[in-house]
Amino acid sequence: MDEIMEAERFSTELDKILSGRPVAADLDPELAKDLAFAAKLSALDYSKESRSKHPAKAKILAKAEEGRLRAMLRRVGVRPLVLAAASLALILAPFLMSWIASDRGERTFLALFAPRPTMSADASTQGFGSGNNYFGSGSSPYESGNNNIAAGGAIGGAGDGGLNLARTAPAFRGAGARAPGGLDDAFSRTGSALSGLNTSASEQIPMSAQPLPADREGYAFVQENPFQKVADHPLSTFSIDVDAASYSNARRFLNGGSMPPEDAVRIEEFINYFKYSYPEPQGEHPFSITTEVAACPWNGTHKLVRVGLKAKSIAKENLPPNNLVFLIDSSGSMAGADRLGLVQAGLRLLVEQLRKEDRISIVTYAGSAGLVLPSTSGARKADILAALDRLSAGGSTAGGAGIQLAYKVAAENFIKKGNNRVILATDGDFNVGVTSDGELTRLIEEKRENGVFLTVLGVGTGNYQDAKMEQLADKGNGNYAYLDDIMEAQKVLVKEMGGTLLTLAKDVKLQVEFNPARVSSYKLIGYENRVLAAQDFNDDKKDAGELGAGHTVTALYEVVPVGAKDDALPTVDPLKYQAPAAPAPGASDSKELLTVKFRYKKPNETKSLLLSRPLADEDRAWEQASPDFKFAASAAGFGMMLRHSKTKGSLTYDEVRAMAQEGLGKDEDGYRSEMVRLIAKAKLLDSKER
Amino acid sequence: MPTEMSDKPTAEFAEFYASWFDRVYNYARGRTGSATRADEIAADTFERAFRAWGKFDAKRGDRRTWLFTIAFRSVADHFRAEKRGVWSSLELIEPADAAKGPAKEAEAADEKRLLTQALDGLEDEAREVVSLRFFSGMTNRAIGDLLGLSESNVAVILFRSIRKLRKNFPALEA
Numbered sequence: 001m002d003e004i005m006e007a008e009r010f011s012t013e014l015d016k017i018l019s020g021r022p023v024a025a026d027l028d029p030e031l032a033k034d035l036a037f038a039a040k041l042s043a044l045d046y047s048k049e050s051r052s053k054h055p056a057k058a059k060i061l062a063k064a065e066e067g068r069l070r071a072m073l074r075r076v077g078v079r080p081l082v083l084a085a086a087s088l089a090l091i092l093a094p095f096l097m098s099w100i101a102s103d104r105g106e107r108t109f110l111a112l113f114a115p116r117p118t119m120s121a122d123a124s125t126q127g128f129g130s131g132n133n134y135f136g137s138g139s140s141p142y143e144s145g146n147n148n149i150a151a152g153g154a155i156g157g158a159g160d161g162g163l164n165l166a167r168t169a170p171a172f173r174g175a176g177a178r179a180p181g182g183l184d185d186a187f188s189r190t191g192s193a194l195s196g197l198n199t200s201a202s203e204q205i206p207m208s209a210q211p212l213p214a215d216r217e218g219y220a221f222v223q224e225n226p227f228q229k230v231a232d233h234p235l236s237t238f239s240i241d242v243d244a245a246s247y248s249n250a251r252r253f254l255n256g257g258s259m260p261p262e263d264a265v266r267i268e269e270f271i272n273y274f275k276y277s278y279p280e281p282q283g284e285h286p287f288s289i290t291t292e293v294a295a296c297p298w299n300g301t302h303k304l305v306r307v308g309l310k311a312k313s314i315a316k317e318n319l320p321p322n323n324l325v326f327l328i329d330s331s332g333s334m335a336g337a338d339r340l341g342l343v344q345a346g347l348r349l350l351v352e353q354l355r356k357e358d359r360i361s362i363v364t365y366a367g368s369a370g371l372v373l374p375s376t377s378g379a380r381k382a383d384i385l386a387a388l389d390r391l392s393a394g395g396s397t398a399g400g401a402g403i404q405l406a407y408k409v410a411a412e413n414f415i416k417k418g419n420n421r422v423i424l425a426t427d428g429d430f431n432v433g434v435t436s437d438g439e440l441t442r443l444i445e446e447k448r449e450n451g452v453f454l455t456v457l458g459v460g461t462g463n464y465q466d467a468k469m470e471q472l473a474d475k476g477n478g479n480y481a482y483l484d485d486i487m488e489a490q491k492v493l494v495k496e497m498g499g500t501l502l503t504l505a506k507d508v509k510l511q512v513e514f515n516p517a518r519v520s521s522y523k524l525i526g527y528e529n530r531v532l533a534a535q536d537f538n539d540d541k542k543d544a545g546e547l548g549a550g551h552t553v554t555a556l557y558e559v560v561p562v563g564a565k566d567d568a569l570p571t572v573d574p575l576k577y578q579a580p581a582a583p584a585p586g587a588s589d590s591k592e593l594l595t596v597k598f599r600y601k602k603p604n605e606t607k608s609l610l611l612s613r614p615l616a617d618e619d620r621a622w623e624q625a626s627p628d629f630k631f632a633a634s635a636a637g638f639g640m641m642l643r644h645s646k647t648k649g650s651l652t653y654d655e656v657r658a659m660a661q662e663g664l665g666k667d668e669d670g671y672r673s674e675m676v677r678l679i680a681k682a683k684l685l686d687s688k689e690r
Numbered sequence: 691m692p693t694e695m696s697d698k699p700t701a702e703f704a705e706f707y708a709s710w711f712d713r714v715y716n717y718a719r720g721r722t723g724s725a726t727r728a729d730e731i732a733a734d735t736f737e738r739a740f741r742a743w744g745k746f747d748a749k750r751g752d753r754r755t756w757l758f759t760i761a762f763r764s765v766a767d768h769f770r771a772e773k774r775g776v777w778s779s780l781e782l783i784e785p786a787d788a789a790k791g792p793a794k795e796a797e798a799a800d801e802k803r804l805l806t807q808a809l810d811g812l813e814d815e816a817r818e819v820v821s822l823r824f825f826s827g828m829t830n831r832a833i834g835d836l837l838g839l840s841e842s843n844v845a846v847i848l849f850r851s852i853r854k855l856r857k858n859f860p861a862l863e864a
Binding site: 003004006007008010011014015018033034036037038040041042044045046047049050051052053056057059060061064065068331332333 | 700703704707708711712715716719720725726728729730732733736737740801802805806809820823824825827829830842844845846848849850852853855856862863
């Protein structure tokens with residue numbers, strides 16, 4: 001009874017607080033504390049985090065307008081025409097109807113007949129959501145977008161800070177505004193000149209100025225590979241991985257002024273972000289193999305081994321025809337220039353590359369789930385671009401069967417011997433309309449067997465689901481890229497289009513056999529979630545990574561030679577019941593450190609082919625290593641620093657940076673110099689290294 | 691389908707939207723603990739509200755109660771969808787590291803984080819009552835009507851929740 005009275009007293013006083021009136025003076029001290037606490041709760045305001053506020057409104061109002069005008073169309077559509085010129089109407093009807101049904105026709109019609117169109121105001125708001133406006137207000141958004149990219153490229157070539165400037169410019173990247181003062185200030189100030197391209201719509205909705213919530217980003221735990229004794233584990237087996245999303249994701253953090261979470265750093269993706277000049281394959285196999293060994297730069301008594309693969313480059317015009325289905329997440333969380341806007345801008349670049357034999361469809365899933373663009377030839381660029389521009393984020397996720405629809409469309413337009421692919425663009429927090437993760441995986445695997453592959457493009461911060469998207473792409477024999485800005489979109493969708501879109505070899509596995517007479521232990525650097533059991537190598541049912549046209553893949557091993565001071569590994573007692581394995585006859589005389597074996601399948605075959613290549617030690621010092629080797633090692637070292645790896649020895653950011661500079665090579669795209677700058681940033685940001 | 695809609699309700703709705711969106715968002719955020727979900731629920735709520743705009747009857751309650759009844763249902767639908775497993779995302783993961791601003795900002799951020807955590811720890815019914823009470827500003831009676839509870843029942847749930855949170859989060863007392 002007491003409690004009820006106390007509770008009601010509390011509610012009475014709470015009413016006063018919530019309506020801004022003073023509370024009673026004679027409050028029991030405990031109750032006063034309750035109310036103070038309640039006041040704090042009621043003052044909680046999360047609304048700045050909202051991304052759908054403006055786009056959702058624009059969408060609702062646009063829909064209302066559409067409904068109202070459709071109704072009006074029905075009313076006006078009959079009377080005057082029937083009364084005045086029934087016969088003329090009969091002749092014109094089919095043309096008129098198709099004109100009205102087309103979007104442009106309807107808008108023109110509305111402009112003519114709507115008494116007080118409120119649409120213009122709403123359309124500008126919506127336009128922002130669709131990411132058009134930040135390319136300028138020109139009537140051809142693509143062209144002006146192109147200019148900006150050219151400008152960014154030119155600045156990048158000019159030298160220091162160029163790429164970062166483009167990256168930090170809010171016009172390109174919503175997260176730019178999040179950069180705290182100091183480090184990025186100089187860039188941001190210059191960058192604001194670029195953001196001046198924004199139209200007034202962005203002033204009304206300063207979306208890019210909002211702090212981004214780090215609400216929930218999902219990264220799978222990565223346990224670094226340990227050193228293995230050759231006596232116990234003479235074989236090291238793993239699946240290749242050409243993804244590079246981890247690097248661009250880490251770059252997003254560093255440019256935003258914070259260290260990336262350690263598990264967001266996958267070292268093999270750092271190494272593979274960069275292209276290395278491996279020779280073009282000759283002969284029957286679709287890739288070439290390169291091996292190299294030198295003293296390990298971070299531990300002089302160890303050796304570093306590099307194994308490189310390069311898939312055949314194929315000129316754009318010789319690529320098989322594409323049947324691409326863009327599956328675009330347009331739910332509320334995708335609003336903003338760094339999400340849907342970036343996806344649209346990136347796909348626009350891709351569309352410009354298309355040929356007439358390519359086919360594009362667009363499927364969205366959100367409130368407006370459905371086929372936005374039926375399969376359309378790459379020759380009809382204007383139609384495709386218009387459909388892309390019409391996309392807007394907002395509304396709830398309807399749970400529509402987006403992914404099934406996308407696969408259905410892909411199957412209906414299947415091109416034999418072509419590249420049939422669903423390209424999923426999302427921030428990862430998506431509702432795909434199947435009932436569980438397991439079912440989704442099965443669906444993707446099943447479609448993969450039917451020849452439809454999956455590419456995943458991740459965008460956005462805050463609810464970016466890294467682990468899940470990587471897994472999806474793996475299941476779909478696809479690849480996975482994280483787009484943090486338009487430069488990255490250009491790299492993935494234009495420069496590396498062949499590799500991103502065309503698979504040359506699938507289930508590529510690599511197995512290294514170490515010579516126990518030369519090597520006492522070894523460590524595979526990176527590829528932690530790609531490690532396979534030794535027996536999986538010959539098992540053609542075991543799925544592994546894909547190699548796309550022009551792709552390069554690099555793996556590094558840190559190797560401890562026999563006789564080196566090796567305090568890294570604890571030893572076990574000698575075995576009682578079996579003799580230690582002895583090196584095969586001849587092994588001791590051989591200079592071979594190891595033999596690398598590869599297995600791969602051609603895209604439409606189920607039986608794997610085998611290649612192998614021995615590697616002899618030539619006792620080279622690190623200084624003699626090739627520039628590519630130096631750069632690959634620095635990318636690995638950078639990853640190890642960011643992960644605060646236990647096996648990095650005495651490695652420092654400065655050493656990593658020096659190594660990267662020695663390995664710069666020609667660096668035509670500026671990607672390598674950009675890493676040099678990122679290393680400098682990380683050094684400043686990393687509190688554990690001070 | 692708003693077939694016979696004139697311009698006026700659209701303008702009215704726009705104003706209504708502007709003044710209520712944040713509250714609905716905060717309610718959904720408090721209720722679900724997720725910004726993404728809050729966005730989806732808020733957008734969904736207003737879409738539903740717009741479709742039902744003409745059906746609102748002032749005699750049966752105010753716009754606030756009407757709107758939050760819709761929001762309440764939208765939350766329920768989202769949870770149902772999640773139970774069916776339609777929502778296919780990974781588990782929620784705590785942000786790695788909150789931004790380290792000046793001390794005062796950090797403190798405010800810290801308090802917000804603690805309060806959010808406190809909300810997260812409430813049981814379902816209590817969380818609903820607290821979210822409705824603090825974010826929508828509905829009266830105990832209106833909340834009771836919506837949830838099928840008596841007015842004093844609502845008061846007691848509220849009171850117990852606050853006491854519990856105070857006990858569990860002494861850091862928020864000061």
